[in-house]
Structures are given as C-alpha cells and as structure tokens.
Amino acid sequence: MPYPPTDDRLRHLLAQRINCHVDTWKLAFFIAGAIVDDPDIRGELNRIAAAHTSGQPCGDRNCRTCFEAATAAPATAADTEAQFGTEDCTCIPWTRKYGTPRYCGPQETVSDISGWERQADCPHHAPAEEPT
Structure with a gap:
C-alpha cells in the first residue's frame, strides 16, 4: 500500500x-x-x-x-507593438543629426534614427483615426 x-x-x-x-x-x-x-x-x-x-x-x-x-506588471503598448522597420512597416525614419529634423538617408545608421513618422498605410503603426 x-x-x-x-x-x-x-x-x-x-x-x-x-x-x-x-x-x-x-x-x-x-x-x-x-x-x-x-x-x-x-x-x-x-x-x-x-x-x-x-x-x-x-x-x-x-x-x-x-x-x-x-x-505581474501589465503589458504596455511598447511590449505588444510591432517594431518599426520590420518587413511590412512603411513608416519613415527621421533624424536630428546635424541639427534640423529630416528624413534619414541611405548614409544614416540605426543609431542616427531619432524617431519614426507613422504612415497611414502601415499595417502595424497607422495613426489612430480622429473621432468625428
């Protein structure tokens, strides 16, 4: 037993x-x-x-x-949001390198990116529609 x-x-x-x-x-x-x-x-x-x-x-x-x-800490938007620059992302990176904000060119590297301009056609980051 x-x-x-x-x-x-x-x-x-x-x-x-x-x-x-x-x-x-x-x-x-x-x-x-x-x-x-x-x-x-x-x-x-x-x-x-x-x-x-x-x-x-x-x-x-x-x-x-x-x-x-x-x-546990709740998941934030940063945890769940798709990364910028992924395969389907159409958002445009911009930089403040050399002073004035401008779109990144081919000579810029990832470390030069200051932010991303969200595009309306991006499947991940399309700006939210304004309520009317």
Missing part, C-alpha cells in the same frame, strides 16, 4: 508537516484531522480547485503561479 494512502492523503501530508513541530505523531495526526474536517478550510480548498479547474487565478498568495500572475 503506497504512503500516504490515496483516500486520506491530505490528512497524512498535513500531519507529516505538523509532526516536525509537535512531540508525537498522534498529536500531529489529530491536528491535521481537525484542519481537514474544518468546513471553512474545505470550502477554501474547493474554491481554489474550482478556480484552477476553470483556468482562472485563485487569488491566494500561497499559490505561487496565481500570485505572480496577479502581481
């Missing part, structure tokens, strides 16, 4: 943890039984299981994956 038994696994796992902090296995098993039988704890375990089953974060700080997802 495997240990812990599959029909009482939670109680045994809790008792193993508790046993490190109390004098006897019997006391640890008694405390674990009280924890497992508590309706509030059972309800919380069911809520967490239901959230995970439906693919939603449970919101519990002790669930590392859900806690990290809840506290």
Whole structure:
C-alpha cells in the first residue's frame, strides 16, 4: 500500500508537516484531522480547485503561479507593438543629426534614427483615426 494512502492523503501530508513541530505523531495526526474536517478550510480548498479547474487565478498568495500572475506588471503598448522597420512597416525614419529634423538617408545608421513618422498605410503603426 503506497504512503500516504490515496483516500486520506491530505490528512497524512498535513500531519507529516505538523509532526516536525509537535512531540508525537498522534498529536500531529489529530491536528491535521481537525484542519481537514474544518468546513471553512474545505470550502477554501474547493474554491481554489474550482478556480484552477476553470483556468482562472485563485487569488491566494500561497499559490505561487496565481500570485505572480496577479502581481505581474501589465503589458504596455511598447511590449505588444510591432517594431518599426520590420518587413511590412512603411513608416519613415527621421533624424536630428546635424541639427534640423529630416528624413534619414541611405548614409544614416540605426543609431542616427531619432524617431519614426507613422504612415497611414502601415499595417502595424497607422495613426489612430480622429473621432468625428
């Protein structure tokens, strides 16, 4: 028979943890039984299981994956926006090299680019339409 038994696994796992902090296995098993039988704890375990089953974060700080997802910084437009100068991008690079802003010529390098003029036909960066 495997240990812990599959029909009482939670109680045994809790008792193993508790046993490190109390004098006897019997006391640890008694405390674990009280924890497992508590309706509030059972309800919380069911809520967490239901959230995970439906693919939603449970919101519990002790669930590392859900806690990290809840506290992660939201994606910004810079993270999700396509890069300028990619294959389909029709935007035009410009530079302030030598003082006045102008479009980049063939002699300029990537480090000379000061910004990009968004083109209306660019599939990634077309300017937003003004509301009327």
